[in-house]
Amino acid sequence: MKYALPGCLLLASLLFAGPQDGDRNVNARYTVETVIVSGKGWTTNLQSQTTNKISTGLLHQLTAIIGQKLNPDALDTLAANLKKELNARQVTHRLVPGEAPEQVRVEFDVRPARASLGMNVNQLLYNSKQGWSGSGEAAVTVQQHIFAIGLVSNGDWLPERFSGIVARYEDKSLGTDRLSFKFEAESVRSQWNQATESALAANPQEAPALYRARLRFQPTATVVLAKPLTLTVGARIERFEDQSPAAEFEGANAAIVSLHYHQTIESPGNQQEVDADCSLHAATRVLNSDYVYAMRSAGFRYLFRSGKHIVTDNAWAGFISGQAPLSDRFVLGNTYYLRGWNKFEIDPLGGNRAVHNSVEYHYGPFQAFYDVGAVWDESQPIVARHSVGLGVRESVFSLAVAIPMRSGHVEPIFIMGILP
Numbered sequence: 001m002k003y004a005l006p007g008c009l010l011l012a013s014l015l016f017a018g019p020q021d022g023d024r025n026v027n028a029r030y031t032v033e034t035v036i037v038s039g040k041g042w043t044t045n046l047q048s049q050t051t052n053k054i055s056t057g058l059l060h061q062l063t064a065i066i067g068q069k070l071n072p073d074a075l076d077t078l079a080a081n082l083k084k085e086l087n088a089r090q091v092t093h094r095l096v097p098g099e100a101p102e103q104v105r106v107e108f109d110v111r112p113a114r115a116s117l118g119m120n121v122n123q124l125l126y127n128s129k130q131g132w133s134g135s136g137e138a139a140v141t142v143q144q145h146i147f148a149i150g151l152v153s154n155g156d157w158l159p160e161r162f163s164g165i166v167a168r169y170e171d172k173s174l175g176t177d178r179l180s181f182k183f184e185a186e187s188v189r190s191q192w193n194q195a196t197e198s199a200l201a202a203n204p205q206e207a208p209a210l211y212r213a214r215l216r217f218q219p220t221a222t223v224v225l226a227k228p229l230t231l232t233v234g235a236r237i238e239r240f241e242d243q244s245p246a247a248e249f250e251g252a253n254a255a256i257v258s259l260h261y262h263q264t265i266e267s268p269g270n271q272q273e274v275d276a277d278c279s280l281h282a283a284t285r286v287l288n289s290d291y292v293y294a295m296r297s298a299g300f301r302y303l304f305r306s307g308k309h310i311v312t313d314n315a316w317a318g319f320i321s322g323q324a325p326l327s328d329r330f331v332l333g334n335t336y337y338l339r340g341w342n343k344f345e346i347d348p349l350g351g352n353r354a355v356h357n358s359v360e361y362h363y364g365p366f367q368a369f370y371d372v373g374a375v376w377d378e379s380q381p382i383v384a385r386h387s388v389g390l391g392v393r394e395s396v397f398s399l400a401v402a403i404p405m406r407s408g409h410v411e412p413i414f415i416m417g418i419l420p
Helices: 004-027 056-064 072-085 194-202
Strands: 031-039 042-045 088-097 103-112 116-127 131-142 145-154 160-171 179-192 211-226 229-242 249-267 270-283 293-306 309-322 353-363 366-376 385-394 397-405 413-418
Touching: 031 056, 056 072, 056 249, 072 088, 072 103, 116 145, 179 194, 211 249, 366 397
Parallel strands: 031 103
Antiparallel strands: 031 042, 088 103, 116 131, 116 413, 131 145, 145 160, 160 179, 179 211, 211 229, 229 249, 249 270, 270 293, 293 309, 309 353, 353 366, 366 385, 385 397, 397 413
8 A cells, every 4th residue: 555655646647748748749740831920900921921020030930940840849939939029918829730731830829918118228339449339228018009218329320429318109010010100209419529520620611510419300101012022201300409609400301211122031051131222311491401412322231141150241322412411421430331440530521422341251159241331522532441350249249350451550449349
């Protein structure tokens, strides 16, 4: 009798464990036909559709199981990742018979949280020539609605260093999953480098006057025209407070139109991604704008991934007709374009013409890159500049040393931080 209780417990465990292991073995025989993700008011079949609700990285994880043998443990991991990224209250999954024998559809059901609060650091970087730049926000998510407010101090993107408050509202599904809306606002103070002030004093006709502060409102709507193509239309209303004691204001009111194309091509052992975009910002008297100009830009990015090897090529060009404010003039020689050069050495006022290309190679976290580009005004000669660099990038964290290629002394630039 003393062995009766342990024997019963062992028999019960075998009875319960046996069918579960059997179910997992049976499920592992099936091939995943497609993956379907559904939320409140939207459904996406990842075999034939795309969505802007899920990040590119997670989309890659979800589509990677299509055509593979079913792995129940992987489904639990994907459900947890969806729950975290979408701030969902619950994400469940189920299997539905596919059209062909021995195939199943994996369906994820996303139940949105009533509300969630998050704190995000969007950017925090150090450039040994431009110093520190950073931005962060607090965001409240209520189903497909996002309300965010944050702080920014950036000396990297523009000819100026700007610091102040930013806010945004997003509706990820404006009646349909194919239409989204975003409203952004920004109120910042501007600080100018001595090189910029000296260049403008020497050539006052080259660029508009400096300003003390900027106020910007930008509503935009994005519609999915087809699976890989999206169209964004909107407006930007901007006010500049000049540096005179009277603190007068000038406006730059522009219509915005942009097209973006994204395509991922999967094949055994490798992955290719193609991104292309073009945009137009047009400020006219019709919109009651003091500045009258048109800014056009276009970019193309190609990525090839095979195992730990990643090669990317990123090309971009833009030009401005008319007189644009300094905040819209093109800048090279920062953390993103023509790394290794100092933007104040190249052109402290920025330019109304620019072209840039960057080639990168990654092996795991290690990266090497080569940049070439030029920025100039219409009346100036074109001077192409080159740079090379080595570094480490893991997720959003980057650490790199970039070296400008020029005759004479070598003065590398150190770049470190969190990049989007």
